[in-house]
Amino acid sequence: MSIDFYWRLPTHGCHASIRRGSYDRGDWSPLQPGNVAPGLTAQGEDDGYRYIDHLAEIAKAAELSGFIGGLIPSFPNTDDPWVISPLLARETKTFRFMIAFQPGFLDPVHAARISASLQRATGGRTVFNVITGGGGPSQLWWGDDFAHDDRYGRTTEFLDIFRGVWAGKPFDYDGRFYQVEGEQLSDLLSREEVPEIWFSGSSEAALQSAAKHADYYLSWLEPYDQLTDKFARVKERTAQLGGEQKCAIRVDLVARPTEEEAWRDIRIGFENVSDATRAQWRGQPTDSVGAARQSALKPTEAKRWDDLIVGKNLWGGFNLLRGGPALGIVGSYEQCAEQLDELIQRGADAFILAGTPHLEEAWRIGEEVLPLLGRTAATTQNLLEAAE
């Protein structure tokens, strides 16, 4: 047995350093000297590079340094994964495109068609991160006014149809949200593999849907005992419902040659956060259970960087430095590998890792951290047992 390690494509710009929050890669900040993709020529004009050119480099760095692929997130102000993936299909070789998307945005039969088409364009490198529980005001921004549990019901039906039309014969479905009659993919398209499905969501509605359709259950990093319990609960509950879940963790790393260097970057990064940002440091209004679990970890105010150390090599202030989850791993290469080993022992079957800047850190973590995995006796034993 081996563990799938994904990287992440930052679809809303990137920072040249974890120490500073400026989006100097991509055009999420104004074009100025020192920016890239787009940047400026020696004459001070737009150099013609676009952010997709930088994303292409990150994807290629990830596949070269040992990652199986990358998550491509989708939010209101990101570039879109359904466009990025086919754009980069032909200039990557092994990189799997993990497309984050919400079922409500596409017709399920159309989604099956474009998925099969992308499988054909990539040689089967399409993976889904199906998102359902984002919710709150941003759902209305997307034009989606479904209530929380309804959305999981819709996700289940969406995936019922998605798989149903893939089965090589006419498919009928009469659901609450979708009705189809006699739909099927052509032989040409249905020959492709159904993409692996990664699923998120901590509510009972989510688990019921996951049990039926998900290959991987994805969680942000949480305190380890809490996460161990969650994975055990997910595996038990989905087994009761007749599914089998592998579990995966999405986590950012600050990995440096020494622990001291890693914490120094965190400290400087924290000190560069404006007082206004620290004061505003609160969760967004959302009905997502996962986001609520994360915000429960946060102290009410971030005064000192080391107040946010919540465990050995664990820091809870990552979302001060960039968007996304709060909790991440900070340490030497050895320590980061030990933390990942520990998480594997606790039930993780796969990871989505990230670090800032995403291009250079893909190389660093691929070269310095991933090769150290599996060295602790317990993990090796664990992997051997799983292989038997």
Next chain:
Amino acid sequence: MTLRFYWRLDPAAEPARGEASARPATGFVPRDVRTASLNRYDYYVQVARAAATTAFDGLFVAYRPESDDSQIVAAAIARTAPRLLLVPEFPATVGSAVYAAKEAVSFQRATHNRLGWALTGDGGEEDAARTAEFLHVARGVHGTRPFDHDGEYFSVKGGGFQAPLANVPFPPVYLSGDDEEALERSARLADVHLLPHAPLDALRGRAETLDRLALAAGRTVELGVIATITARETAEEVAAGQGIAGSYDAVANRLADLHAIGVGHVVLSATPSLEEAYRIGQFVLPRVRARIADLRAAA
């Protein structure tokens, strides 16, 4: 007004070309070293690059439910087919209008604004209503923030893109159809209306109707023609050719005539797509451009 030429790629045509699953499994004498990573998309790229090399302005990608999706194909070829405007055809039933607009923005950002939209459909009443609302919402979230809409097919609250997503133009919209309803719809919604090829007088009549309807709607809509084309060096080689057919000179004159009655866009297709793109691009398009220049000089 310039005349813009588009080649039309049909993902379902010539289905064995470049198709890994169509390779002979037995009875093929040459040692076959082609891996599965050489595939149909390599052929799509060849067609697109043929059109780019021979000075077409754009490439339409037909919507064929049984084959590769037009929008996936357009994106997959975009980074290796320079310069061309890429115009996938698709119906307004593919999903949410907000999502489609967001995908369009990403495509525009990544390709220096080389996306067009050709909305297709069955032309029925429901399809027409959905297409109209789809375009209203997609343009709304693209150009307005906050954008609210509560309609028959789509509803949005507080929508609209922020910078940098808000910084790119909305793709030009191509609609088609031959009847009065289609022209009326285009008068309200399209940037370009595409007519099927027809005798010059009939096209002139349609063009006048479109102009009148667009004027009434307070808009300008450009006119296009979509046609298959059969062009050969000599007229005698064009036996029962389809669409616009004839010798290179005759076909070029015909296209220049279209331009003279106000046609600004011509979407052409022929099989085999790669070879015919080269043929039309090398032998016909230069003749059309020369002919238009001559007519202009004469006038």
